[in-house]
Structures are given as C-alpha cells and as structure tokens.
Amino acid sequence: MNDNIIYTETDTGLNRFFAKIYGLVGFGIGLSAFVSFLMLYVFSDNMVAIMTSHSLIYYGAIILELILVFLASGAARKNTPAALPLFLTYSALNGFTLSFVIVAYAQTTVLQAFLSSALLFFVMAIIGAVTKRDLSGMGKAMYAAIIGILIAGLVNLFIGSGLMSLIISVVSVLIFSGLIAYDxxxxxxxxxxxxxxxxxxxxxxxxxxxxxxxxxxFLSLLRIFGRND
Structure with a gap:
C-alpha cells in the first residue's frame, strides 16, 4: 500500500513537471505566432520596408536570435532568474524572423504545415514519454545529423538544387521528430x-x-508542402 502511495506521488509530480514544461512551450509558440501575426497583418508596411530597404535589420535579428538561444540555454542550466525572460524574448524575436519566411507561402500551406507539425509533435511526444527503450543513442545521432544538415544547407545555398533542398527538408523532419521523442x-x-x-x-x-x-x-514541413508556392 505504501508503494502505491509512493508511485502515485511520483506520477503526480512528474505530470506537474510535464505540465509546467508544456505550458512554457505553448506560451513560447503562442508568443511567436502572435508576433508573426502582427508583422504580417498590422505592420506589413514596415515588413516590406525591411525587406526592400533595410534588410540588415532582419539579418541582425537572426544574429541576435542565435545569441539569445545560447544565453537562455545557459541561464536555464544555471537556474538563474534571467532564464524565463530570455526564453520569452527569444520566442518573440523568433516570431519576428519567422514572419519573413511565412510571407513567402500561401496561407493554406502555412496552416497545413502547422497542423501537421502539431500532430506529429503530439505523436512523437507520447512515444518518447511512454517508451521503455533507451533513446540516448538515437538522441546523440540526431544531434550529429543536425551538423550534417547545416553543412548540406550551406552547400545548397551555392548550388541552389531543388532536389537537395527537398531531401534536406525530409531528413530534417525525421531528425526533429526523433528529437521530440528523445527530449x-x-x-x-x-x-x-x-x-x-x-x-x-x-x-x-x-x-x-x-x-x-x-x-x-514546422519550417521543414513548410518547405516540403510549399515547394510550389
């Protein structure tokens, strides 16, 4: 009977930990979506001006994003009060940069990619949470594969191959699906x-x-679904 009480308390605590994490994930995604919406529909004139005359603002935001994600990750590992503000700032800034990607695709394509991402995320999250198999080896392989994808993407910037772009996107879907389960x-x-x-x-x-x-x-599926956009 005491064992049952211990297991129940453990499960309850773990569920609360999951709930806290997914609350943050949902808030971060929602914040990114809100900022993207503002850029696309409220500040569309400013967005056009950035694309046509002030592209350095966009590239500066990309660099700042990279800095923020490392700062947020480091602050979170040290459990400092700055971790949450950095995470939220990064989410908002990511919404800004995402809007410049989303604008290139039809609304139906964006919606299709988002819903597909949400469904796949949900499925892989359940698999990762309930599987008894150790996914550590797969996680390491997925992180190593990310480096390969980044290199292939840089090469394809100069080649401009549509086929390679498609292959990179498909492989990316597999990689990040695996990482969702692992995480x-x-x-x-x-x-x-x-x-x-x-x-x-x-x-x-x-x-x-x-x-x-x-x-x-989401971005990988967006590129796959929007090949003809």
Whole structure:
C-alpha cells in the first residue's frame, strides 16, 4: 500500500513537471505566432520596408536570435532568474524572423504545415514519454545529423538544387521528430534523476529544447508542402 502511495506521488509530480514544461512551450509558440501575426497583418508596411530597404535589420535579428538561444540555454542550466525572460524574448524575436519566411507561402500551406507539425509533435511526444527503450543513442545521432544538415544547407545555398533542398527538408523532419521523442524521455530522466527536486531552470531548459524541435519541424514541413508556392 505504501508503494502505491509512493508511485502515485511520483506520477503526480512528474505530470506537474510535464505540465509546467508544456505550458512554457505553448506560451513560447503562442508568443511567436502572435508576433508573426502582427508583422504580417498590422505592420506589413514596415515588413516590406525591411525587406526592400533595410534588410540588415532582419539579418541582425537572426544574429541576435542565435545569441539569445545560447544565453537562455545557459541561464536555464544555471537556474538563474534571467532564464524565463530570455526564453520569452527569444520566442518573440523568433516570431519576428519567422514572419519573413511565412510571407513567402500561401496561407493554406502555412496552416497545413502547422497542423501537421502539431500532430506529429503530439505523436512523437507520447512515444518518447511512454517508451521503455533507451533513446540516448538515437538522441546523440540526431544531434550529429543536425551538423550534417547545416553543412548540406550551406552547400545548397551555392548550388541552389531543388532536389537537395527537398531531401534536406525530409531528413530534417525525421531528425526533429526523433528529437521530440528523445527530449520527452529526457524530461522523465531529469525528474527521476533529481528525485523530483527539479527547479524552474530545468523546466525552461527542456521547454526551450521542445520549442526549437517544434519550430524546426514546422519550417521543414513548410518547405516540403510549399515547394510550389
């Protein structure tokens, strides 16, 4: 009977940890979507001006994004108060830069990619949370594959091959789908490894990882669905 009580308390605590993480992920994605909406429909004139005359603003935002994601990740690992503001700032800035990508595609394509990403994310998250198989090896392989994808993407900037672009997008979908499962298993491992004593930093760190998984999955599917846009 005491064992049942312990298991129940553990499951409840783990569920709360998952809920906290996914609350942050949802808020981050919602914030990005809101900022993208504002850029596309409220500040569309400013967006055109940036694309035509002030492109350095866009590229500067990309560089700032890279800096913020490293700062947010580091702050989360150290469990500092700056972790959450950095994560939210990064999410908002990412919404700004995403709007310049989304504007190139039809609305139906964007909606199709978003819904497909959400469904695939949900399925892979469940798989990662319930599977008994150790996904550590797969996670390491997926992170190594990201480097290969980045190199292939840089090469394709000069080649401009539509086929290579499609292959990169398909492989990216596989990579980030695998990482979603891996990161969800990591949530359980972090909780169990700390004996349930997980701080806000861990929640923000895991939320950032899942947020990045979703965004990259969305962009990969967007490129696949919008090949003819």
């Amino acid at each position: 969800n298993q990591m949530i359980k491992r972090v909780y169990e490894g700390t004996g349930g004593n997980v701080g806000n930093g861990w929640a923000i760190s895991m939320a950032l990882s899942l947020y990045l998984d979703f965004i990259n999955l």
